[in-house]
Amino acid sequence: MLFWLLSGLAILGACFVLADYLIDRALLADIYDDQMNQIASAIPAHVNSEDLRQSGPGLKYDGDDSILQIWDQQGKLNYNSHPEIVLPQFSTPGFSVVQWQDGEWKIFIRKTDRNVIQVAQSLSGRRNIAVDHALRSLIPLLIFLLIMGLLIHWSVGTGLQSLTRLSQELAKRTPDKLGRLAAPDQPTEIKPLTQALDTLLERLGVALEGQKKFIADASHELRTPLATLQIQTQLVEQSLGSGCEARALADLKAGVKRTSHLVEQLLMVSRLESGGNHDPHAPLQLHEIAREVTIDLIPYANTRKINLGVEQLDAGAIMGSAHHVHILLRNLIDNAVRYTPIGGQVDVAIRTGQHEIVLEIEDSGPGIPPEERERVFDRFYRCLVPQATGSGLGLAIVKQVADLHLAEVRLGQGLRLAGLRASVSFKRAA
Template identity: 80%
Template sequence: MSIRNRLLFWLLSGLAILGVCFMVADYLIDRALLADIYDDQMNQIAFAIPANFSGGDLEKNTPALKYDGDDSILQIWDNNGKLSYRSHPDIVLPPFPTPGYSEAQWHGNEWKLFVRKTDHNLIQVAQSLDSRRNIALDHALRSLVPLLIFLLIMGLLIHWSVGSGLQSLTRLSQELAKRTPDKLERLASQDQPQEIQPLTQAIDTLLQRLGVALESQKKFIADASHELRTPLATLQIQAQLVEQSLGSGREAAALADLKAGVKRSSHLVDQLLMASRLEFGGMHDPHVPLQLHEIVRQVTIDFIPYANSRKINLGVEQLDAGIIMGSEYHIPILVRNLIDNAIRYTPSGGQVDVAIRAGNQKIVLEIEDSGPGIPPEERQRVFDRFYRCLVPQAAGSGLGLAIVKQVTEQHEAEVYLERAGRLPGLKASVRFNALVPT
């Protein structure tokens, strides 16, 4: 059901219910008013009869009346119980001895009675309560036709006014339909109702974020294409060298270069895929309590063979126990990238130390190496994608620290690069918020 039809249905339903309530209230008010009027009329009729009147003369001078439903019926009995007068000969009610007002059942009908006793007579005035109700109901039903006309007119007015009010939504949907991935400018917000402006602002914010995401994706694809072009060309040249070295005795060296090129390309592709997932899907990964020291211990053990192959002493200096809230997938990636960077840029025979230090509501991951370090003016730039320091010892993908930066931002953590304290190289520190047990 459309918004217009839904509003029309509920508004008209509300008006119809109010109309019914109005009719019921009108009926009840009319009943109360008629009760007061007819009760007063009955009282006046009873007291208009003299206390010592002559019944014969009254009957002689007063013609018999035909009962009309809402008539008051006057009956008079003398002290001997003889009915000396009745205003409507076709209706004869028995005498009711209770003075004043009362109600009684007679022949299946309800009657309102007023009884006056004098020294000579019992004067009784009666009126049908069913007739009173019918008069009130008839009066209430007479208002039904104006009410239906009112509902019809209100329905037309509501249909027109709702349609006019929804034109802003129609224009907004038309504006949105014109937007394309290459055309995400802000929506026109002039002359919009106040209720729609927050929706327009929210859509503008969403379009702005979408534009930033699309621009970032374009830049990422362009950078990835540029970065992949060189290693792929290198692989092609190395494959040709292997082909040319067949039978020359240099096959082993050429094949080793080819394997190293494949490994570098594979590492670059892995880093690209990892960065892509972090950027476009990492915000939706659930965060759960993690034992950071256990993750660091396992990742360090996994890197020992690689460190030994480069003759680097990889060890753990301190591992304080601590729990953080994080992604089971992303936190190990952060630790692996930091340790991998430290090993890659540390010369053969060097040292890499890993530590977890638990402080006041903080848990700090520290990785120190004995490599050449990073100049202070470049310590912020190395977090940019594909930026590489001019270090001859190793050739990375330029994505490791960019991935670390993304993970820390998604976990509300902080990453710092500074000169190492105990070793001559670089110290990378990541400060996490500790999960305090309740």
């Protein structure tokens, strides 16, 4: 900042000196031309050689002096104000510029009945005076630049102290201490930066708090199935040779399956939190995805003797991630099958409106009480239903995927099957 500010001032100073020189040269040209005209006009028209011989001695020449010469009609030089410089006689009346002895001269000639009056001045002398005047103005300009440099150095250093304090405050922040950085005495210029950092720290704090809660809940949830697996493994060892090996192994397999399902759900939640917003969205045919997921889960539904089928599949496109929409559908249908008693029914429907496409999953299970329909979207929350064997993460994952797609999830009472009806409203793609 100091370099660029002082460089700009130096360039402006150079422009100022150049402009001063050009203006002075133009003003001096007018002044000296008027002076030459006055000198020539002041000589009487009837002056003779006798009067000129009685004039005083010649003058010593200086660079900007005007040289006066008077010639008679025969071309004889009767008077020369500076004897050491003898210019030839020129014939053009009025002002003219001539080249003499490697220099340019401004000439003014006045002709009378008796004489030719010639006034000459060196143009280099005029330029030297303009240069001297411009150089004299350079000294206060340099002093001004020095003072401005010191003031800029002080003001910039003082202004940047607030950034130094801000960086020091930011360096003190830890994952356990993410307080606000804003202070009432901060300069106006860095308040937007401080507010943006405070917003970022607030989001980071929320994310870290959610991560801590998730890890604590996951640890708590994993403790029970792992302890159960350990007990079931011991039971298998104790049942060897007693004829109960098959039953013990079946229980062990069921425990492993439940634990694997829980770990899979935890990993799914973690992936959605870490990279869900970066997954590219593209046009998707929701009815085709619903058909694929329903067909994939029919064998699982058959093991529980659940009649899983499709009620209505309207064609329509949405914008979204195919992977995430598959996860949403799988979790909704899996939850419906898991919570529906043996011999029940689960129907899948896609209904297309003018601006939205609604996915509906309806089952013949016990449903969810109205007072608990908001809480079931919390992680690891389970309704007190005897058939429930899930991890408490299915609907939390559904809500998370719906939020990523700007969709709305609603839970209500089924109209046809009298169980739970879960609906997800997507915006229709153009």
